[in-house]
Amino acid sequence: MKITLVKKIKADGSPCKKCQEVIARLEESGQILQIDQILIADEVDADSPGNLLAKELSVDRAPFFVVDHDDGRRDVYTVYFKFVKEILKQKTSEQEELAEIMHNNPELDFI
Amino acid sequence: MSFSENEVNQWTRDYEDKSPQDILSLALEKIDNIAVSFSGAEDVVLVDMASKIKSDIKVFTLDTGRLHPQTYRLLDKVRDKYGIEIEAMYPNAEQVEKLIKEKGYFSFYQDDHKECCGIRKIGPLRRKLETLDGWITGQRKDQSPDTRQTIPVVQVDGAFSGESGKLLKFNPLANWHSAQVWAYIRANDVPYNELHEQGFISIGCEPCTRPVLPGQHEREGRWWWEEATAKECGLHAQTNKG
Numbered sequence: 001m002k003i004t005l006v007k008k009i010k011a012d013g014s015p016c017k018k019c020q021e022v023i024a025r026l027e028e029s030g031q032i033l034q035i036d037q038i039l040i041a042d043e044v045d046a047d048s049p050g051n052l053l054a055k056e057l058s059v060d061r062a063p064f065f066v067v068d069h070d071d072g073r074r075d076v077y078t079v080y081f082k083f084v085k086e087i088l089k090q091k092t093s094e095q096e097e098l099a100e101i102m103h104n105n106p107e108l109d110f111i
Numbered sequence: 112m113s114f115s116e117n118e119v120n121q122w123t124r125d126y127e128d129k130s131p132q133d134i135l136s137l138a139l140e141k142i143d144n145i146a147v148s149f150s151g152a153e154d155v156v157l158v159d160m161a162s163k164i165k166s167d168i169k170v171f172t173l174d175t176g177r178l179h180p181q182t183y184r185l186l187d188k189v190r191d192k193y194g195i196e197i198e199a200m201y202p203n204a205e206q207v208e209k210l211i212k213e214k215g216y217f218s219f220y221q222d223d224h225k226e227c228c229g230i231r232k233i234g235p236l237r238r239k240l241e242t243l244d245g246w247i248t249g250q251r252k253d254q255s256p257d258t259r260q261t262i263p264v265v266q267v268d269g270a271f272s273g274e275s276g277k278l279l280k281f282n283p284l285a286n287w288h289s290a291q292v293w294a295y296i297r298a299n300d301v302p303y304n305e306l307h308e309q310g311f312i313s314i315g316c317e318p319c320t321r322p323v324l325p326g327q328h329e330r331e332g333r334w335w336w337e338e339a340t341a342k343e344c345g346l347h348a349q350t351n352k353g
Binding site for chain 2: 058078079094095098099101102103104105106107108109110111
């Protein structure tokens with residue numbers, strides 16, 4: 001299994017807030033060691049590796065994770081807590097999961 | 112029944128310019144285990160349209176416990192008029208008790224609405240969606256001031272799809288404007304929430320909804336104490352090729 005993390009760099013060179021949060025969590029838990037590669041989606045470079053992968057997979061937000069399984073299956077995760085729960089087998093609280101769903105899907109306000 | 116990502120993408124393209132009724136027909140024809148999400152507001156048009164396509168539609172609502180009495184009255188009116196059951200999903204009592212005990216009844220005015228909405232709305236929604244293969248929403252592009260936001264008419268629901276399979280989300284009203292919704296309501300004598308007659312456009316929970324003035328965006332009637340912030344981490348790289 002190969003895990004790729006795509007993080008976004010903003011036009012001013014700083015990482016996006018959500019990417020910073022996710023990377024901090026991965027570092028704190030030591031799970032960053034399970035990430036095989038980190039690609040940059042640079043806001044000022046449409047051809048940066050992260051942007052190209054996002055385009056290929058029709059992903060419109062960062063960070064996101066791509067999991068290439070040994071049997072050839074490929075899973076894409078845009079929800080961090082879902083990724084750590086399903087792939088890294090970490091226990092997550094419902095509150096954390098719901099908060100992230102809301103953060104990533106502001107259109108749910110109108111449900 | 113499961114569908115490949117390619118099939119769903121093809122539907123998205125093929126149905127982008129189709130009518131809400133065409134999109135609803137596709138949803139109801141392709142997926143047996145599907146339900147309409149009804150909030151007790153303008154999305155009542157979906158119930159009307161869907162009931163004209165199929166007699167035994169499934170409808171659910173998220174009863175947060177903080178809705179207006181007028182919304183509850185509309186839910187009953189709709190149930191009676193269309194002869195359907197409206198399944199009410201409720202928040203986890205333990206989580207509500209904990210929130211109230213720690214932060215009181217109106218913590219969202221100090222923090223923001225997300226914690227309360229997470230408990231009262233998104234948790235119950237997720238619980239319901241775990242039992243379905245597809246759901247139908249009244250989400251429209253014109254509901255958000257964030258113009259970059261695009262809601263497709265059909266999509267694989269990345270937020271709620273489980274390990275067991277893909278959940279499909281249909282947004283038949285995505286390309287309709289509020290005026291079209293209201294033209295439909297009037298033309299088809301669809302029951303509507305009395306609050307609309309009092310200047311409410313978007314209707315949610317009572318403490319987080321207020322009427323708006325003419326010309327104000329409907330978003331200004333919801334969570335008005337918070338700023339409408341753009342999504343910070345959307346991927347929208349500039350093309351810098353000369």
